[in-house]
Amino acid sequence: MSTLATAAKHIRRSPYQAMAATTTMFVTFLLAGIFFLSAVASAFILQYFESKPQITVFFADKATREDADALAKTLESTGKTSSTKYVSKEDALVIYREQNKSDPLLLEMVTADILPASLEISAKEPKYLADLVPIIKAANGVEEVIYQKDVVDALIAWTNAIRLVGGVLTGLLAFNSILTIMTVVSMKIALKREEIDVLRLVGASRWYIRLPFILEGGLYGIGGALLSWVIITLLVLWARPVLLGFLGMIPPFGSILLSPAATPFILSSLGFLGGLLVTGFFLGSVGSLIALGRYLKF
């Protein structure tokens, strides 16, 4: 009888223990998977904002186009900017109209007058921002400077929080699933004591005896991982339009979420599944190995 068949038979003979083990693994991977995806997403978002060293300068109403041009010229002369773009009150209105075209009431209320003109400045590298800011603050007609660094700092705080909470919770759940697998496999070892003794007597190698148990633990992990993948994939598909709206402008999300039937989505999904399955098998077999180490000393 092959090792896999033996492991499958062990599982079939005690469906409730198998369910307990698989469910624990499932919950672990569901949470771990969601936290993992959130951590990856926040890292991408962070990277996107960090790679865009932008400053937006809003001008006071009394400031003129000349003030803005003068500032742009001064900044460009430092050689530390990659682009500057003037957005006039009228341009701002066009953008505003485009963003709110589905809401006539908002369109009615706003005229070009109440929107500020602005200058969008991109630095060549994030570290130049610190040099540019004093120049901007000293310029004529500047009312407010919005600094991308604030956004980045907030994002870093979020990313770290997700990693910490996710890491701790995932660790606890992983520990719990290893304990569950250990308990289930220990019970199996106790039930099969007689058979194990006979196998040893007729000359079965240690790995011949251990392998079905290791495989059994691994299969619980794989089962839980597979289930969690199905649920997470369904969740992502369900939330796809919303996510695309929020994160579509960030390159990896834009291409991955664009279509669930296209290669990028399928590849990342399969990669995620692969990672889950490998981790599941690993966790499950570690649980078995610990049980074997404790109850099958030879």
Next chain:
Amino acid sequence: MIRFDHVSKCFSGHTDALSEITVEIQDGEFVFLIGPSGAGKTTFLRLLIRDILSTGGKIFVDDWNLNTLPAGKVHLLRRFVGTVFQDFKLLTDRTVFENVALGLEILGKGDKEIKDRVLDVLELVGLAGKQQFFPLQLSAGEMQRTGIARAIVGGPKILLADEPTGNLDPETAWEILSILQEVNKMGTTVVMATHNASIVNDLKKRTIALDHGILVSDEKSGRYRAAAKHQKKP
């Protein structure tokens, strides 16, 4: 070849179960191991399959020094030395065929080879046609035949039998003995611990007698009388 060189075995907090045993058994021999209850027969046999380690002296089985044999290689020794027990040690949830096939499955043999070999061995021990029976559907004699079949199916060079006839009536005991002799004729060394006086006396094989862990006699054609004063009814 089996060689005991001044072998002692002391279980914790106990006087020696075996002390200073020196004995050699050549390939192809048939040897009885006799002695009163507690003499050390089972201990002797358990040492030979490295079920336990000796506390003094050296034990050699073929090329293996059992004192230094690593745990990871004990299974190779067990394939070389088959074992049969008084209580058979059969798996009750498996058929005769499956019980015997165990000894080949662990070697990773193919289904066809397993089937052919198992049926051959069942024929040899007189169980042809009973392969689909479960142990509980068998008589004690048939269970012991199954036990012997399982022990020899992988072709061990040595067969150890610990009171294989202990649970059997005299007639069945003799049937088991003729199977063991058959196995011995095919070249397998047989070492059998027994309390069965008539078998030992009638077969006139080499007989090693133990008493309180000491080797008291080793005769070419032994008599059960050797340990008569402690004799226990079979």
